[in-house]
Amino acid sequence: MANKRLLDELAHAHYDRLMRAALFMCNDPEAAEDLVQETFLAAITSLESFEGRSSFYTWLYGILLNKFRAWLRRKGKLVALDEMVSGTEEVNLAELLTDHRPGAPEEVTQRETAQLVREALDELPAHHRSVLVLRYIERMSYQEVADTLGCSLGTVKSRIHYALQRIAGKIRRHWGMIAP
Amino acid sequence: MECDAARERLVDLLDEKGDPELRRVLEEHVAGCPTCRAELQLLKQAQAALLGSVEELAPARTYLSPARLRRLHRALAIRSYPFPSFRVLVASASIAAILVAGFFIYQSAAALLKPSVPPRQGSPPLFGQAGSETGFQPVHIGLASSPQQDGLHIVVGYAQPVDGPRGAWSQRQDATQQGRLLLTSSPGVDVPVENVLYDSEQAGYWW
Numbered sequence: 001m002a003n004k005r006l007l008d009e010l011a012h013a014h015y016d017r018l019m020r021a022a023l024f025m026c027n028d029p030e031a032a033e034d035l036v037q038e039t040f041l042a043a044i045t046s047l048e049s050f051e052g053r054s055s056f057y058t059w060l061y062g063i064l065l066n067k068f069r070a071w072l073r074r075k076g077k078l079v080a081l082d083e084m085v086s087g088t089e090e091v092n093l094a095e096l097l098t099d100h101r102p103g104a105p106e107e108v109t110q111r112e113t114a115q116l117v118r119e120a121l122d123e124l125p126a127h128h129r130s131v132l133v134l135r136y137i138e139r140m141s142y143q144e145v146a147d148t149l150g151c152s153l154g155t156v157k158s159r160i161h162y163a164l165q166r167i168a169g170k171i172r173r174h175w176g177m178i179a180p
Numbered sequence: 181m182e183c184d185a186a187r188e189r190l191v192d193l194l195d196e197k198g199d200p201e202l203r204r205v206l207e208e209h210v211a212g213c214p215t216c217r218a219e220l221q222l223l224k225q226a227q228a229a230l231l232g233s234v235e236e237l238a239p240a241r242t243y244l245s246p247a248r249l250r251r252l253h254r255a256l257a258i259r260s261y262p263f264p265s266f267r268v269l270v271a272s273a274s275i276a277a278i279l280v281a282g283f284f285i286y287q288s289a290a291a292l293l294k295p296s297v298p299p300r301q302g303s304p305p306l307f308g309q310a311g312s313e314t315g316f317q318p319v320h321i322g323l324a325s326s327p328q329q330d331g332l333h334i335v336v337g338y339a340q341p342v343d344g345p346r347g348a349w350s351q352r353q354d355a356t357q358q359g360r361l362l363l364t365s366s367p368g369v370d371v372p373v374e375n376v377l378y379d380s381e382q383a384g385y386w387w
Contacts, residue, residue: 007256008249015244024238037252041259114233121237136230137238141197161191161223168226 003044010040014057018064021133025068025126027118035071039064058148061134069126113171120170124163131159181209183216190220194227 018039022032042063043050050059121129127149134145135156146156186209192198193206210216 003256003260004253007252011244011249011252015248016240016242019243020238020240024234027237033248033251037255040252041255044256045259110232111236113229114236117229117233118237132230136227136234142191142195143197157189157191160194161188164191164223164226164230167230168222171226171229 006044006047007040010043010060014060015040017057017138018060020137021061022064022068024121024133024137025129026071027122031071035064035067038067042067054148061130061148065126065130068130072126112174116170116174117167120163120167124166128159128163131156132163135160181205183209183213186210186213186216187219190216190223193220194223 015036018036019032022035023029026032026035039060043060050056121132124132130149131145134140134148135142140148142153142156142160146153149156186206189202189206190210192202193210210220
């Protein structure tokens, strides 16, 4: 009974934020709902491990992130960061910067842009997606993102830089601004 | 600031809450560096695309419907069940129930399929004549009906030689011919039915 009341309180306070983050990360409404549910249940069973060093939402978000990584592994979608950075998929920035044929992104409809962003996100490792959630959904500063995830400020900047490069590359390639 | 160092920090220009001094230095560099300026433009475009897509990718709305809350409660109830191995217990109990039910069904079916024993008709066979002529002391005998032998009554009994030591009983025998009881006792002799005492108390259907 106590757990049920606790669950109600947690859900009413954090469900929408967590659901939004989960949706952004996994792009699957049913999976997002499952991830949020698992997050709450895990939070209730391990509530004593919350030490109050971060905000409660930050703690919950950490659980959600772990659940998301596990979900990615189950789906076989986990992309090793090393492969992303050093592999053949690396963004060729020089090409992106020098080829400026007509067809500006401004003309891209919002829906198409969102689809391209979605595709870029789906190719990103979990850590990068989690940074983007905190930065662009939660609107945290870089330092707040670093504090929330427990990583360095430089790591946060690096991940954002890389993620934005991937998104830009996806959009420009789609609109034929650079050779494939 | 060197170009490489500046390019690594261009994202600081996307964070309004960043270090103001760093922003000033970076802006100075970007103003005089076409490459960094182009890359900054690229990052800004990507950021604008991302920000413009957030509502489409993860709309800000109320997700916690009553149905979702009920689903959470159900999940919690299952997770909070006092027996951690609840599913194992249920599976074990189910298997045990199936086995017990199967045993009783088998017993019932066996009872139903057991052929009804034909009622004995007429009087018991004649007995008597026990004594030295046959060398056997008549003893009790049972009658049984074998479903495999289609109505032939099989006599099961024991006989004891008259002069033999006590306890030298014949072995159980398994078939009769008309009027004679075949004993497989150690003497190995036939005993006329007349010399066998029919003991109605002992007789019965032994199958």
